[in-house]
Amino acid sequence: MNIAIVGTGYVGLVTGVGLAEIGHNVTCIDVVETKIMKLKLGISPIYEPGIESLILKNMAEGRLDFTTSFAEGAKHADVIYLAVGTPTGSNGEIEMKYFNQAAVEMASVISRPTIIVIKSTVPVGTNEALQHLMDEQAAFEVSVVSNPEFLREGMAIHDLFHGDRIVIGTTDKKAMNIMMDVNQPFRIPIVPTTPKSAELIKYASNAFLATKISFINEIANLCELVGADVQEVSLGMGLDKRIGAKFLQAGIGYGGSCFPKDTLGLLQIAHEYGMTFPLLEEVIQANAEQQRVLVSKLLGRMEIIRGRKIAILGIAFKPNTDDVREAPSLKIIEELVSHGAKVYAYDPVVKAASLDLPSDVVVANSIQEALTGADAALIVTEWSEIRAIQAEDFKKWMKQAYVFDGRNCLDPDAMLSLNVYYEAIGRGGEMKELAVK
Incomplete structure (x- = not known):
């Protein structure tokens, strides 16, 4: 089948490459000419493991192409996907400007x-509004279908081919049958719904996962007060099949392009329909407070950090992506700078050119550069390279071996055996006592 994809961000590009891989002829459209030029060379504008090899493979086999022309992309398309960004606006509203421009x-x-x-990801009712637009402006019959994405950045290729479900929202039986044919080669369960249900499923799913994260982070904070270990608590909880172990890893809160935007988006939708959503409001507030935990721990230990070198290990909001949207690292860096700290930040993928940081923040080229002479280190993103740091490295490179682990990804016993001061999230009891010693 001939398919066009409008937008070559995380969702559009991964979706387009995946549809080509299962045998469809796909043309990806983007208005940014430099992006299309790079894609024609097989260079991905996003960091996503495995995507460039699939781009090159499907281009070579004649199933994948890229263009800046809407007319060229739509010329032979039986199905057109709109995968344009819908960011959060200045007041927390869902920004539909780019989506609407692409639709027109x-x-x-x-x-x-x-x-x-x-x-x-669009507000409830967008399908209906877009159908009305197409009925008025398109020269040929158009059927609008909702098909939300459930791709995790850094795992998007895997999720595309091994997802839990494909949601298709439409009341048009012919369109439903065509969409089932399009997606059948993925061999993933298809969930047919009404358009409004499909639109809400994405928001509800991400809001629920965000709730699990904020809940276990609150439990972690309680663990520190009572002397329990959140990893033991989360293990005991997660073995209950009604709860499940996923998204019960305590840390410094969620970030990225989905959870912050979709929790705010769902809250906005509820408000538009006259509904309050206190649970979701608390989830959002708890996450904002959790992103301050590491700096609070640091200040609790050192009190004054003005003029001191503080190493930030990890800038991306999660491993295996270069996305820094709503990343906890940016808020942490901002707070450290406000206290007068000399911040050295390191990330294996995120580089200085892609960041808007205060001029006195140094983006280091290596972990060693970030740690050398540092008074404290804050673990912010659990990249495998960062997880592999040994206790002796902190002792050898740092001025003071003070480590604050925001992702619970290092071995506390190894740290304590070399007298590295180590604090993690929600690890109370004996570890806390040993760390103080």
């Missing part, structure tokens, strides 16, 4: 009966 542009160039698939 596509309506003007459709040259045959077409299915429009909404892949972007």
Whole structure:
């Protein structure tokens, strides 16, 4: 089947490459010319493990192409996916400007009966509004379908081919059958729904996962007060099949392009319909407070950090991505700078050119550079390279071996055996007492 994808960000590019890989002819469209030029060379604009090899493979086999022209992309398309970004606006609202611009542009160039698939995360009712737009402006019959994405950054290729479900929202039986044919080669369970249910499923799913994260982080804070170990608590909880172990890893809160945006988006949708959502409000507030925990621990130990070198290990909001949107690291760096600290930040993928940091923040080229002469180190992202740091490295490179682990990814026994001062999240009791000694 001939398919066009509008947008070559995380969702659009991964979706387009995946559809080509299962045998469809795919043209990806983006208005940024430099991005399309790089993609034609097989260079991905996003860091996503495995994606460049799939781009090159499917281009070589003639199933994948890239263009800046909406007309060219839509010319032979039976199905067109809209995968345009819908970021959070300044007041927390869902910003639909780019999506609407793409929709209007596509309506003007459709040259045959077409299915429009909404892949972007959009407010409830967008399917209905887009159908009305197409009925008014498109020259041919268009059926609009909702098909939310459930891709984790850093694991997007895996999730595309091994996902839990594919949600398809439409009341048009013909369109449903076509979409089932499009997705059948993935061999993933398909969940047919109404458009509004499909639109809400994405928000509800991410909000629930965010709730699990904020809940275990609150439990971690309680563990520190009572002297319990959150890793033991989360293990005991997660073995209950009704709860499950996933998203019960305590840390410094969630970030990225999905959870912050989708929790705020769901809250906005509820408010628009006159509903309060106190549970979700608390989840958002708890996450904001959790992102301050590491700096609070640091100040509790050192009191004054003005003029001291503080190493930040990890900038991306999670491993295996270069995404820094709503990353806890940025808030931590901002707070450290406000206290007058000399911040040296390191990330194996995120580089200085892609960041908007205070001029006096140094983006180091290696872990050793970040740690050498440092008075304290804050573990912010659990990259494998950072997880592999040994206790003796902290002792050898740092001025003072004070380590604050925001991801519970290092071995506390190894740290304590070499008298490295080590604090993690929610690890109370004996570890805390030994760390103080």
